[in-house]
Amino acid sequence: MVDHINAALFSSDQHFDADIVIIGSGAGGGIAAEQLTLAGFNVLLLEEGAWYTRDDFVMQERWAYPNLYQEGAARKTRDQAIGILQGRTVGGSTTVNWTTSIRTPQPTLAYWQSEFGVNFQAQNDLKPFFAKAEQRLNIQPWPVPPNMNNARLQQGCETLGWHSSVISRNVNGCANLGYCGMGCPINAKQSMLVSTIPAAMANGARLISRISVRKLRWQGEQVTAVEAVPVDQYFQPRSDVRITITAKHYIVAAGAIGSPALLLRSEVPDPSGRLGKHTYLHPSVISGALFDEAVNGHSGAPQSVYSDQFVWPADNELAGYKLEVPPLHPVLMATKLIGSGAQHAALMQQFNHLQATIALLRDGFHPQSQGGSVMLDQHQQPVLDYPITDYLWHGIRRALLSMAELQFAAGARQVLPIHHDASLYSSWAEAKAAITQLPMQILRQTIVSAHVMGGCNMSSSAQRGVVDPYGRHNQLGNLSVFDGSVLPTSLGVNPQLTIYALVWRNCEQLIAELSP
Amino acid sequence: MNRRQFLFSGLALGASGSLLLAGWQFSLNPDEDNRDWVLSAILPALLYGALPEDATLAQAALQRSKAAVIDFTAFLPLSQQQQLDQLFNLLANRLSQLALTGHITALPALSVTTRLGLLNSWRDSYLLILQQAYHSLRELLYGAFYGQPQHWQQLNYTAPEFR
CATH class of the missing domain: 3.50.50.60 (FAD/NAD(P)-binding domain)
Structure with a gap:
């Protein structure tokens, strides 16, 4: 050039x-x-x-x-x-x-x-x-059937009568690779x-x-x-x-x-x-789910379905969240999965059977959600301080519950909220009881932002x-x-x-x- | 020295006796030997169950992962690199290791299970600094191992051959 x-x-x-x-x-x-x-x-x-x-x-x-x-x-x-x-x-x-557009x-x-x-x-x-x-940018609703990772989100929404929609994507000649x-x-x-x-x-x-x-x-x-x-x-x-x-x-x-x-x-x-x-982040939490059939979340358009069932709750005291899925690749999955040693290795071996759903919290719309602050470190490089308030923690727990309910409704065998005190749960009732008790604390609850x-x-x-x-x-x-x-x-x-x-x-x- | 660096040093000093370590520099500078020594001790613990059973293959996987850690950290912001180097330096020092782990025996001499238990105890520590050390090492090391195509066989995943 x-x-x-x-x-x-x-x-x-x-x-x-x-x-x-x-x-x-x-x-x-x-x-x-x-x-x-x-x-x-x-x-x-x-x-x-x-x-x-x-x-x-x-x-x-x-x-x-x-x-x-x-x-x-x-x-x-x-x-x-x-x-x-x-x-x-x-x-x-x-x-x-x-x-996603x-x-x-x-x-x-x-x-x-x-x-x-x-x-x-x-x-x-x-x-x-x-x-x-x-x-x-050729933004259009994705005309191809969703990959299994997205299809499970769609299926769970349909079973529960929740909103879901096909995502528009900025692609032209997409080969549905997933990378x-x-x-x-x-x-x-x-x-x-x-x-x-x-x-x-x-x-x-x-x-x-x-x-x-x-x-x-x-x-x-x-x-x-x-x-x-x-x-x-x-x-x-x-x-x-x-x-x-x-x-x-x-x-x-x-x-x-x-x-x-x-x-x-x-x-x-x-x-x-x-x-x-x-500074706002759409703080996002993850729920993993194991299915008997292969999910292969690394393959196919990474995001093609979303759900706005919970993004605009009638009660403004509740944090809203959007449901989507992430692509699953070895490093992304290994670094976000919980546990260590043999426990982590065993989960990694289920790589192709893991579905993941994410909930993106809509931050900035409440007095208890005023975002973070950009500051400079000793090398004059940016660092973002982002405190997590009780309002957000409450939303995070509700999001974990929604995702587990959705994944079981989609046919999941087990659900794993990505929280360092969680484990694989085998029923919605078991997951619900456990998630209600999970400590909502930094570095216990995994949180990501894109x-x-x-x-x-x-x-x-x-x-x-x-x-x-x-x-x-x-x-x-x-x-x-x-x-x-x-x-x-x-x-x-x-x-x-x-x-x-x-x-x-x-x-x-x-x-x-x-x-x- | 920022707050985090102060905490690491203060933690080690407080727990192992300031007289013994007062003269010791909690260096933020990279020390290749210290890094290699610590990675050699921690990687087999974290990767327990993921490494090949064959000793030669396992050793090759560990070497690849170590090299990947070193390649990757150069891309981190300097402040994060310094924190990691300080952690490696502290763990490689027997007395500060005692402060951070509660064990005076050199890390590599402890069993793999004990080493893993130590790491997990950082995750559950009431000290934020140890929790952060657990998570940063865990992400760095798992990222390094699972980034290598040679380690994907047990995931039943192969990289796409597009070209």
């Missing part, structure tokens, strides 16, 4: 200039790169991760996790209670996500309007932008890596990979430059070469941990006190947000934040389609403002 620059190859200080520099090449940065390039701007796109292509995607976790994920897919919250899966490669998390739920938008004054009605309706993103999380080896997944980024580059955008942006220089109400360094072969920031970049407009799109961290390192004005605060949101939230009021409803920074005029960090709460759905639509809309507004 002619205009791809690998910063790791720099041996002396460098300077670049552009109309618009975009920091981060995931869902937000990718959409912005294409739209702004099409509008005639000279765009420079920066990515901390590496530029890999389908030939690199060998469908093995041992290569994919260290090379495509933040912190080798071993990122954790500060107390190590929650594991976080987040992409770090050209295309960001879109290169490694499981392709769902529009922002109406109740979430209504909550943002009432709490943050962000209006998505009438002329501000996001629907046209959902439609554009769906067309651009989306390790990078699509056939370019079927319409990630930013194969769609908007190459399109932007064909129109003149430049991409610098393996570059870590350390700081935004600013003065008065303007950002004046980007300070960056290359990363080494392990993606650690180097100190031997300095890179500066100047532009007319600066877009931060480094994800909901990376973007607040960059703004914190830059010590930008923060009169609302909300920078790096109110959706990081918030930390630079949008609001109609500068007192209640870091950016305005169009992603423009409230204090620095030539700075926008275009990624999941602008979300004022979690979503209650997988975030990629919301970010695509929101950033597309915000780009149109930015183009209108910046165009001569």
Whole structure:
């Protein structure tokens, strides 16, 4: 690719200039790169991760996790209670996500309007932008029968009379392999890596990979430059070469941990006190189930069915949760399964018979669910502190109960809540009695997240947000934040389609403002 | 020194007598010998039941896993690498090992069952720092072992041959 620059190859200080520099090449940065390039701007796109292509995607976790994920897919919250899966490669998390594409739920938008004054009605309706993103990325309901892992979720819902729905996916020519999380080896997944980024580059955008942006220089109400360094072969920031970049407009799109961290390192004005605060995760818990028939959760589209039976409970004192399934691969399963020694080995031998269901808690909609805080460690790298409140623990226990009930209804022989005090239960009654007694404590209850949101939230009021409803920074005029960090709460759905639509809309507004 | 590093050191110092260890540096720096020594002791315990019964094959699996641990940790944030190195250094020191495990006998001299019991006791410890050590070692080591295609036979799983 002619205009791809690998910063790791720099041996002396460098300077670049552009109309618009975009920091981060995931869902937000990718959409912005294409739209702004099409509008005639000279765009420079920066990515901390590496530029890999389908030939690199060998469908093995041992290569994919260290090379495509933040912190080798071993990122954790500060107390190590929650594991976080987040992409770090050209295309960001879109290169490694499981392709689930769902529009922002109406109740979430209504909550943002009432709490943050962000209006998505009438002329501000996001629907046209959902439609554009769906067309651009070939987002359609998955027409192929679900794999057995998803089919069990569907079957359990049908038996119990619970809601379930087929998932729409951003794929084109998908071979139903099941390795989306390790990078699509056939370019079927319409990630930013194969769609908007190459399109932007064909129109003149430049991409610098393996570059870590350390700081935004600013003065008065303007950002004046980007300070960056290359990363080494392990993606650690180097100190031997300095890179500066100047532009007319600066877009931060480094994800909901990376973007607040960059703004914190830059010590930008923060009169609302909300920078790096109110970070949401969709804290997720897992329930394993053994079936007599093979499940083969490694094979086939990883997510094709979901259930919203519990996501919007009538009683707002209860935490809502969405039910989905994860793909099952050896490392993912081995690291999340409970136990050690022979007990762990015996469970691993049931690899092909294990079904797993996940419940994603909708955080950010209750006084006891105000999210986490991004802070910087002694190396100026981000760490997320995320306290788990009783409100969330209560939701987690209910989620474990729902999942066990569902799995037995789907025909499971035994159910194993992924909690370090749990064991294999042979009936719904036994599981129910046990789950009711499980201690709801960090590091006893396994919690994971694949959706990081918030930390630079949008609001109609500068007192209640870091950016305005169009992603423009409230204090620095030539700075926008275009990624999941602008979300004022979690979503209650997988975030990629919301970010695509929101950033597309915000780009149109930015183009209108910046165009001569 | 951050709070976590302080806790590790404080824990070892408190339990094994500050006079004995006052001069000992609880180094955050990598020490390959210490790491290898600790991994050699812990891996066979954690992987009990998963390693091949044949001694030669088991040894090869352990070597592969050790190499995978070393390859992987370079990708962790520096602060996490330092915490791991400190844990390896502490466990390789007989006195701090006593503090962390309650055993003065060198780890490799303990039976596999005892070693596994020690790890599991960290999981159930009232000290958050030991619980964290259990979980981080467990994830790191299981990830390293099950990441290797040679170890998938007992899962009845084969990597897809797409190309």
